[in-house]
Amino acid sequence: MALKTADEYLRSLQDGRAVYYRGEKVADVTTHSELGVGARHCAIDYRLAADPHHASLCQVTENGRTLNRFYKTPRNADDLLKRRELIAATTQAGRAIIQLIREIGTDFLFAHAIVAHAMKETLKAPYHERLQAYHGYLAENDLAMAVAQTDVKGDRSGGPSEQEHPDYYVRVVDRRKDGIVVRGCKAHTTSSIYANEIIALPTRALADADADYAVAFAVPANVKGLRFIVSPLSGGSKSAFHYPVSSRHKIYDTLTVFDDVLVPWDRVFLCGETAYAGVLALGFVEFHRFTAISYKLPLMDLMIGAAMLMAEANGIEKAGHVREKLSRLISYRETVRALTVAAAHECALKGPGVAVPNTTITNIAKQYFAENYHAMVQKIQDIAGGLLVTGPGEEDLANPETKADVEKYLGGKKGFGAHNRLKLFNLIRDLFASEIGGYHELLAIHAEGSLEAQKITILRGFDAAACRSFAAECAGLDL
Incomplete structure (x- = not known):
């Protein structure tokens, strides 16, 4: 077929x-x-x-x-x-x-x-x-x-x-x-x-x-x-x-x-x-968490892009604290991406020749994503500001009695009129300050296994005995 x-x-x-x-x-x-x-x-x-x-x-x-x-x-x-x-x-x-x-x-x-x-x-x-x-x-x-x-x-x-x-x-x-x-x-x-x-x-x-x-x-x-x-x-x-x-x-x-x-x-x-x-x-x-860290990348791309556009619309894209937040968002994304690629490159063949992503690296990537997700959401919300949840609705732009007020007072930096600025607020609220936003936050913690499950897997999978022996040798211990 x-x-x-x-x-x-x-x-x-x-x-x-x-x-x-x-x-x-x-x-x-x-x-x-x-x-x-x-x-x-x-x-x-x-x-x-x-x-x-x-x-x-x-x-x-x-x-x-x-x-x-x-x-x-x-x-x-x-x-x-x-x-x-x-x-x-x-x-x-x-x-x-x-x-x-x-x-x-x-x-x-x-x-x-x-x-x-x-x-x-x-x-x-x-x-x-x-x-x-x-x-x-x-x-x-x-x-x-x-x-x-x-x-x-x-x-x-x-x-x-x-x-x-x-x-x-x-x-x-x-x-x-x-x-x-x-x-x-x-x-x-x-x-x-x-x-x-x-x-x-x-x-x-x-x-x-x-x-x-x-x-x-x-x-x-x-x-x-x-x-x-x-x-x-x-x-x-x-x-x-x-x-x-x-x-x-x-x-x-x-x-x-x-x-x-x-x-x-x-x-x-x-x-x-x-x-x-x-x-x-x-x-x-082992496979499912590799899937997890693979599908997180577009969400992190949206985080970076939405934060950048919102900073521009608000006229704060050159502020030091905003640039620091954008830098953190980019580092967050690239760390997860690099770990995902590394997990694939360091795969192991098991059973009938099935390539399994490196378990330790995969779990480190998943843990890193989950532990830092809420902090990254906070950075986007901080850049956006309170209008993220207090701004007017689409109906107010359509009503002749309120349209002029909304267009006059909710414009941002030149090139970002009220309509486009509200669209940006809505995108960020939809993904990071709404019902689906809460879903994503809980998903980060519990989907594909809890944080504790990832920590246990990391401890179980890493050859810590070699590190222990090396430290004992350097210390001159007779164990």
Whole structure:
């Protein structure tokens, strides 16, 4: 099958999936007044791939077939750098809002290719062949994917089998000749209502008592028993003037409920092997955090550009404290970019020859981005000033009784009339001082793993023993 068009992708979502939004069942996510915005945003992925100007980046040829580059298993640093470039390009096309309909799904495919290969060698498990077949199916049919990893967890002081409610973690409740039956719920599943396939995997390491929870699988988004309860956070009809980004570009997250869903055996990729649950969970985030630091770059570009334009509009672009803030924003961006490139260059080949970004460098980049994001937002807000949240609206420019006042009193430096200055305020408010701004701030801390998870990974992955030995040698210690 050839690459899908954006229209073909949107039609593929009209399949009777069970979507609930603000207490009501949604018949069609593509035509819904609010959720349809997110569907069209995700279709950018397909539009970009069909654009001749982006074909060399978005498309690859393997065995005579043209596929989307997202499905290409990375074999070396260049493959990872191209993947980074593709993720950044699709995010930039979405005005710094990523689509996440292929990125996370392929993160899983690459990670589990390594784990399933190891399981084949040690346990003679069938998952490697199943995963290869599923990967080929996705690529051949140019399908969109979402990943459901984070269980709702309940009492976090106990493991899955220690919960008062046994379904706080997704589990196998029946093993049948035709497959397994799964039950439970996953939280904050991004872009799930815009995916053709839903992939589930464990969220943590598991004990032997948790065997029923050691499960990874994939199902179509319209499978019987699967329900999506959509977060209303990104919702609401918004003016393009007041919300220049979020009125056109949205992603939605869901509670993803598996209510006795039947999964055929050929779509089961882990079932009871507790020793590999944590390995798969950690392997997934090795790729997923590389995806994270790749899609942050367009947002940081917008930070720099918006701050520069706002400083010019306010006539303060030459002020020392403003130049210092711009310098910090640029350093922030370039540090994350350089670390991302370094992580690709220092990749390691694992399992069946899959190139894995350097785990330590990737986590340092993610930690650096997260720990400094709020401080960078503060710099932009400081440059913009209080009118960011107290200025008049589009309606005041349209009203003859107030238009002259707004145009007279809200102009900035020569060349920046009131209308353009308000547009700049609106862009910055939309991204950094609104509902979506708060979403980005929380995303920086918790998405793709918490700060503590990154710190643990950095400590675990770095060879500190060599540093210790060197220090002992220099001190003349006899240890």
